[in-house]
Amino acid sequence: MLRREFLMALAALAASPGLAQENEPGLQAGASTPFSRDDLMERARQMAQSEYTPRGEVPEDWRNLTYDQYRQIWFDSRNALWEGTALPQRLDVFPPGLYFPRPVEVHVVEGGEQRPLRFDMGVFDTTDQFPDLTIDDSLGYSGLRLRADLLGDGNHTEYAVFQGASYFRGIGTGENYGLSARGLALRTGDPQGEEFPDFVAFWIETPAKGAPSVTLHALLDSPSCTGLYTFVIRYGETLMMDITASLFARVDLTHVGIAPLTSMFLFDQTNRDRFSDFRPAVHDSDGLLIHNGDGEVIWRPLANPETLQISAFGDNGPRGFGLMQRARRFSDFNDLEAHYHNRPGVWITPGEDWGQGSVALVEIPADKEIYDNIVAYWRPAGTIPAGARHDMSYRLDWGDDPAPRKAMPLRVTNTSAGGSAFHKGLIFVIDFQASEAVPEDLSKLMRIIRTTAGTVSEGVLQRNPETGGPRLAFEFDPQGTPLAEFRVQLRAEDGTPLSEVWLYRWTQDTRMAETR
Template sequence: MLRRDLLAGLAALAAMPARGQEAGGTGDAAASAPTPDDVPGLQLGDASAFSPDMVREMARSRAEQAYERPQRIPKAWTEISYDQYRAIWFDARNALWNQSGKEPIRLDVFPPGLYFPTPIDISIVEDGNTRPLLFDMNVFDTSDQFPDLPVDESLGYSGFRLRAEIENPGIFTEFAVFQGASYFRGIGAGQIYGLSARGLALRTADPEGEEFPEFRAFWIERPAPGADGVVIHALLDGPSCTGAYRFRLVPGADLRIEVSCEIFARRSLENVGIAPLTSMFQFDETNRDRFSDFRSAVHDSDGLLMHNGAGETLWRPLANPASLQLSAFGDTDPRGFGLMQRERDLDGFGDLEALYHRRPSLWIAPRGAWGQGSITLVEIPTDDEIYDNIVAYWRPAEPIAEGTSRSYAYDMTWSDQSDYGTGLRVLNTRAGQARAPEGQLRFAIDFEGADTLPSDLDGVEPLVRATAGRVNSPTVQWNRETGGARLAFTLEPGNAGIVEIRAQLRRNGEPLSEVWLYRWTA
């Protein structure tokens, strides 16, 4: 599956509302109204025994066998247009647990078709038993724009979304979507969908091409009345590996997801990404001159934040390079990393429709020691905001050998928070040609203020280093608008094709701010 096709589809379809529900993670009372007799509701099949160990055993057993491609839906379903796919939608009155009204969660399903050719198995777990969610075309509504397509036993749901009362009592608002390969998305209260997460990344930016393993089956535990969240088990399968996953989702002002997984390698996994994140960055103040656009900036995320095992907090502004760029930040036992959206004002974008200032940041906090490896950042050139072009993940130093398995656990926080780690945060980065002398570039980095930061900046000094070229005239100024300090300097790259820059504010010889990292390319 083409990366751009899949991600463009996810971006568009995440905003597609169910009937009685507005786009962007908001809903109305109709979405949770009692189900009348003439509305079928989602139906469950016969019960069988279930335990989480069964998912692990399925993954282990499959990894010992040759990979079998999943059954696909009829080709006619994948040849429909985007507008035709939008002409079929889930009737939210049919949501699972809508009839009883006791559970704190509502579950909706997505139809197959277009970008989603693989039906997935969804089952509901209760009292040690599991019952499959039966595919039923009657839970969907269609307009006259939806074509007459073949319906047979190969059809199945392409994914699901979850809703809860996270903003107003009685109104079940969408907070998570699982659909397409191993992709899933989440939001906190008042946010709209932006970046995505994946179960696993394989061979990202590899010349041989990327592999997209798929979540083939989900087991969703029926939440008890009054529960604060929901538990989901999932089976991952692909040509190179399988995986057993457990997610615990707790919606609210922030969406928290606890993840644990065990990866079973069919073949040696060398270029493997743990806790992968996918986002979009087109332009901001660092490359605004390349785009003719009425907006000030266009991005779902503006930086990669890292809190490394040594206790340093690193901020790497994202870029839209002229050619694919790969950056690896070596570390041992990282404390956390994530793609952040730090700009939170509408004026920072000027877009009344996309509302980029309401897109979530996503922070990954490892549980346990992850050992040696690198936080890896992939930046892909893009000329349009519909394409996700940013990928970040943890790449372990040691491959997962064929016939072995490896376990990971981590916590995810989807929110508007972006101040993980220590030190004064970077608020903004500006870059462009210096007026003089010719050939120099000027950088201006704004840091947040703090009660301990004196307005005369007494004792505050800049530390700026570059791997090539020459850094000139680093100075620290007070920025009255932000109430913090601005670090400015010029870079004379000379004949260098790539320059890595590292900067930090220090006070009396001690770190005062995050470490700002930047890669300049000719």
């Protein structure tokens, strides 16, 4: 998806007294009607019993805006919902057009009543080059942004955005936007093509004075299903989203992606030789972390393959998973604009037993950092039959390596790979965190190094003088194989697991092979 520079530009452009009355500044609201979550649930259920009907589009001149033209219109934060009040939150809206041809409903809930926000061109600022466009009843907003006083300095800065299909993003205090989440993924990577459900309407509950959280409801619709999602969002150093959702299947759902994450991985020290770039690495996320139902913790470094790769990590009752950004130093990226070292990771914790299924990882070839080429999600083993309702809950933590630390094994902090000047094949180098659990004499540690093809050496274990943690290096001879799966782990002298399980899929770089 071509969204990286576009969404970063929107965030840079952004930084009502209650609900404004007619002809007053601020977001304009329509007439109030009674609100209940049960009514929203019933609406989703009834929609699933009818044939899917796409929402109407905004006028053609809005849809035909160029990228540069769309950037010439932005929300004026002085018109934000709850601006000028003592409430802790602010809500902004986005204009339609370009990549967002279909508007969404946005409602404000207070005192058991809901009021729709009406489209108003007056809440936006534009440059003098912005074209004159059609204004009619088909217009609406394309999404929303949440802001709060994160630093306690009186300035309301953004921490979450909901815009485009069922995509949303969040950040912990002081971080930069990176990976995205979605409400639902359908048929990701399937030959018949992926289906992208939409959040077609939002209801934001007015927070109480001093409340640290805000509640947002979202109605989902697609040709295959409908659904109702409720987000309870708590901002802070780690942004927390508690999500409860119900899906209503229009058809048999055989390939469902629950709690999907979308990210970007271009290169790091495992494939640096494929890119001519002044930076040592470029990625929003560098690994998939899984805490499976058996208690095993798996670290799978991400890859940018030459051909589409789909991996499935079978499980029963996962304890959690997510995409992490463990490279946190500026020197890891040397990028003064993108600030990749300040991108959040996301950890997903199921709210109940999710049963049999797998954590799916889709890695798509990419040659530029503007493409999102990584997708991870939970895929249930069974089918959700047409007419059925599927309930689920989970929490998303957005922050600096937000996965639980307590009682977890040694983390993998870095992976490097490359050729050797003195040996045939490749050398893999894995760094682990420093810990008191690591004996002074590293020879007391067991090294488990396995491969599905080719041969591997027994490995050399040394202490990294910069980090203080153990570093394991081993040689790999492909022996003509185009693909090999690795499994590596450090264990204590008695065989007790000490580190995360490092899993990696190596594929032959045909470009490099042809030059040898």
